[in-house]
Amino acid sequence: GISASQLVAVIWDKSSPEKALKDLVDRLQRLTGSEGQVLMENVNQLLQFNNNKVKTASKLCSALTLSGLVEIKELQREALGPEETQSVQEHLGYHSDTLISVQITGKKPNFEVGSSSQLKLSVSKKSSPSVKPVVDPAAAKLWTLSANDMEDESTDLIDSDELLDPEDLKKPDPASLRAPSCGEGKKRKACKNCTCGLAEDLEREKSKQQSAQPKSACGNCYLGDAFRCANCPYLGMPAFKPGEQVLLSTSNLQDA
């Protein structure tokens, strides 16, 4: 399954007949075309020098990335059959049960002279939300894998207490917990169209006022606590219909 613009690596050793090898490479080059590439790698060299060009499939991928190809994708991998493994062992003295042949595809990037591409910088966090670094695919994978296993109790957790410092244990200043206008206790309010004189009293800053009559002069008592003035004898009772008989206990007639 070789096709155009693929990158093919051919691993050979001295046992490969030269003509057969050349024929193979010619065929591969024709198939992969001008966009693709055929790499020749001597297995001895690979093993001896621990060549960092090709060792494992992932190392091959990074090597290709470093050499300028983009869209690197591993297409297929196959374990070597027993005969092939045997052959490697006989000719190279290298024994491994995990030898594989890997098929990888890559593309030359389409850079014309003068073309431009935006650099993704993570520096500015200010105005535009689009200037954010792309999540590293490896990081994304790790996160997703972890998130898909929420039940896993075995993973280590950091000690969240270590995130705190002594400042966090400080109690707030009690003054900061007071309501802004509060100073002398509960605010006493006069109702909207006060005619009972409370508004005047508040202005004169008198501290207490006797409330003798259960009958209101401002006429708002029936409306409910939200509309009643601070010395209304009906405070604490639900709203009622004007003119309705509402019994006040004697305690309601005393000052709050």
Added chain:
Amino acid sequence: MPVPELLVLFGSQTGTAQDQAERLGREARRRRLGCRVQALDSYAVANLIREPLVIFVCATTGQGDPPDNMKNFWRFIFRKNLPSTSLCQMDFAVLGLGDSSYAKFNFVAKKLHRRLLQLGGSALLPPCLGDDQHELGPDAAIDPWLEALWEKVLGLYPVPLDLPVIPPGIPLPSKFIFQFLQEAPSTGSGELSITSSAPQGPASELQPFLAPMVANERVTGLQHFQDVRLIEFDITGSGISFAAGDVVLIQPSNSAAHTKQFCQVLGLDPNQYFVLQPREPGVPCPPGLPQPCSVRHLVSQYLDIASVPRRSFFELLACLSPHELEREKLLEFSSARGQEELYEYCNRPRRTILEVLCDFPNTAGAIPADYLLDLIPQIRPRAFSIASSLLAHPTRLQILVAVVQYQTRLKEPRRGLCSSWLASLDPQQAGPVRVPLWVRSGGLVFPETPGTPVIMVGPGTGVAPFRAAIQERVAQGQTENFLFFGCRLRDQDFYWQPEWQKLEERGCLTLVTAFSREQEQKVYVQHRLRELGALVWELLNLRGAFFYLAGNAKYMPTDVAEALISVFQEYGGLSNSDAAAYLANLQRTLRFQTETWA
């Protein structure tokens, strides 16, 4: 140009953080931003690396812990193997809700903010630290922070000029549409069935077990200020299993009187049935409601009309009000400068949604049914420590319930919804009384190794989980049980006194009592701990004992911890800091465990 999208993820224990998250959602929509609001554990965290803009709204609960609906996320986000560039695409902000009277104030928000930075995220703002201790509650910190947040966000995602901001006062579209049925459905569904498509399985929040109540007995003396009940359920056939330290969740209902009053004030017919339709595709219907549903079921079992409304309630109500005077007041209550007044009117006296609606009758009568689910939150289940062991009472589940009742400046006394509802149920009546419940693991785990002594400190109703533990351990042959129990008066609130006596006679229990009001000065459990410091030290240091604390108080845990520290110093000869380290070590190895409730 695509509509910019914001993701709001929340972790909420009591619903406050959820309410703030939904507020963020509404404010986003008013500014023409797309917005998704989800609980953290409901969100597929694999997708987080692709999210460009996320606001985290997180409460801190218990002892610096994350709320239940973000516990899975919490375990995930601190994994060592998460790469430090994972969240490089993300601009984020963290809004925290907490209480500065606790040492671990807003620890969840603080830690999350730093961890997100470690993982490559960019913070738009420093974390907001909402504080219950502020006179005006968390909004004092949240309001200015949100203003700054929107400025930043709109700087990043400017809204197209032809789409102006939706001003306050105009309601956003309701989440659901109520399609009322002309006739009641023939199957008469509603009362007992929840979602018909849910599979049968172990009892859970979505499919509670309807447990018959078999006993409901007052266990405090009649002179005692508080009515405390020992309530027993029959759980035969439920498949429910539990161990000592586990917790039962109970879903309460509103009283018939309140249900009726609510329907009257809003002009609703309780006998009418409806089907819910979400307005936007992809939005699920609330799982706790049957379809079709009756108005009566909605109001009595689902809408939390006995709860204290939040600011968002007033905001929406103002938008819906046709009455000038009422609307003006409602707008005032929803504004930033009206928060102090709102606090006086609503929060301080603990005024309920139903009471507020009665104070604004013209508005209440004009509320379209479509907005009921936007306006009123769902009734939340209440948790109780299980007070019995299956080894002593198979097929039974017992709890100890203090009926909550107190006075504020409102004439009508304040009552706990669940405790009052349970207290009102009479198992002797004709026909079974059934209570929806399910079980979950509690915060207390008892040692399995035989021969491990256990010290339990449980004043008042805090003794409930220890009664279960002692029953269980005695049945297993574990007899080294030390219980420190505190209450007011031995003849008024000394729960299970005859039972303890028998166990002491059998040599299965050492009981140390503290009766706070039997003498001039107050005597509490922490005083007894100090008195018996030598024994406590020996048990902990030489015998490998486990220490437990349970109860209803904000300061009791601190007082007991202080007593322990002084015991370590006096009898262990440790310095102050070494004693604190010793306690911390006990906590780390689960030999010091607490279960406290506010």
